[in-house]
Amino acid sequence: MTHRSGPISRRALLAGIAAAPVLGACGGVSTTGSGGGAGSITLMSNQFSPVEEKQRFERILQERVTGEKVAFNQVETGIFASTLQTQADAGKVRISVAGALHGDLAPHASRLTDLDDVLASLSDRGFAEELTGLAKLGGSTTKYIPWMQASYVLAVHKKALQWLPPGADVQRLTYDQLLTWTTAARQANGGKPVFGIPAGVKGLYHRFFQGFLLPSFTGGQITTFRGPDAVTAWEYMKQLWAQTARASTTYDNLQEPLQRGEVLIGFDHVARLVGAPAGRPDDWLMVPAPSGPKGLGYMLVLAGLAIPAGAPEPAKAKNVIRALTTPEAQIDVLRQNAFFPVTNAAVPGDLPGAVALAEAAVKAQREAPGAILSLPPVGLGARDGEVGQIFKNCFKEICLDGRPVRQVLDAQARELDRILGELRIPCWRPDPAGNPCRVA
């Protein structure tokens, strides 16, 4: 073994191998989150995860929160829960303000400062009683200050109206009319579906089942999960899916496919729809979700601002909360990120076209006769993802894999019940507040 000549010198080989991981390591990202610097306080939130929304909110913080310097730390829901929990339980709280959905704050009620004094000082804001009631998180004191609200609606390109079934009012659709409409539209469109749902990896399609389809068909979300009405709902979903764009399983939001013209009718969170009509609002409609046999199920997304117990700079934190509930800040958030005011802030007439459309649709949905309010799951904490996944699994198995509805619902109900059995939490709307919440 002496003659070892090869086409490449050993040095070149080694250099090549050594260079590979070094070059590969160059793509690192900072994971430390906020970079506020000295004197600033941290606002941690699981909202505004799309980077454009995050940047726009950071600008709003700069402009509207003039007294304090705020570092905005945007995290995933799971990280939000574990950070709040570990910091509070270890007595080393670094976060001054936590902004999240009602359901994300609920499990941390005991870790949050009472904010009755702040709410009292904000009497001029005109929070709806329904919202301040929710903000007590089931107790007697205020645990968070309502921050903003949102919902999900249908965005419709006016081109799709030509296929609307006769007698149907696009502002007051039923689920059956939606199916007839999407079927006719698909046929007229050369067999290409025009309806889309956000069923991508980061899409919020489970909210469609939790807050819209199932409440409209069954009147509940959890207790009625496997009842006969739920079977009807999923059989309906199977038919609707047959008329839905196949690429929906790649849509994380609907505004991009709508804007590209891939689909003409789409259901999504308003913040993930407003990009579609942004350029030409006159071509678009935003309408309330359809209604089913039990009424118009819709999901209210309410976000609040809380202060963890033992947070640094609580006085500054309260100032930040006050600043974010001013009419100016509320309208800025509406204008730029399409989350709606929770206060009596007057909605100006010069809203961007898309936001005005969304505002009207959300209002009509809330005030519709037979509206059934549902909340995103409350009190699930870190298990929120798993419960959402149950609804996504139903969709995958029933609609994508074509399994029998009854069998899938029974199997998934067992999983759901097992999680709920471990959590022992009360039900949330629209289910009756039974304790503990279980699948019937």
Add this chain to the structure above:
Amino acid sequence: MLAAGPRGQPVPGGLMPPGARRRGRPPAALLLIAPSIVFMAALFLWPLVAGVTQAFTGPGGPTTAYVRRMADDPYFWDATRNTALLIVVLIPLQFALALAMALLLRQRPRFAGLHFYIWVVPLAISDLAAGLVWLSVFTDRGYLNSVLDHLGAGPYAWLSFENPSTMFLAVVVAELWRATSMVFVIVVAGLQNVPRDYDEAAAVFGATYRQRVRHVLLPQLRPSLQVALILRTILALEAFAVAQALTGRNFPLLVGETYQWYYQLQNPNVATAIALVVLALSIVAAVGYLRLMRGQPGMHG
């Protein structure tokens, strides 16, 4: 265990002079391997024990609930099947390609060094970046469909869940591009250790190129191939980012599922249970390869 003299007695012919070691002092061999034992225990054995504990212990003591949860999950069996399929299809292709590339280089073409560098470029690119590059090729309005459209063939939904075969094909192509270079580097390094004398001797006796590759080169490459095979299989079991970037969860893989359970669903116990499945498969593959490569008679590496 390692060969060492009886406790307290000097090893005949050992490095230490008789009497230099005091009673109760551990043998030199043990001292020499102690650091690696400590490292193995701290970095492999301890996480393994912790992992098994996490997968089989719930709030109320030992439980198989997490394993059942894993087995009941609609994605788990798809992920297992996809991972196995990927390995079975990918690895033979990669080895054939890597061998062909290495043999081409052995012919000392012009600019051999340049070819070598170009072929190892994918080694320097992160999985996810490679996945995103291929996504821009295969996506509905990507480069491939643009070309097809120009040729009048019309676009095709390569990555749609309705076309599992093209989805699989896309993942295979991307993984092939990304990970063949690793096998290639190992094979090239192995080839450098094969003396040309044997090859030339076989040529003198009239062996064809094909015969020389089959009977002279490949047997001597066996140790390198074995290492590459084990490494590549274990890495293929860990393949994740490319499939994630290309197909999301439409083409689930086992390691992607551990990520999903740990990060998205916040359930570390089920994530660990899936990770243990990956570990078991890795061990089975490694042991299998070692036995297979050792077991052939008349071959010496």
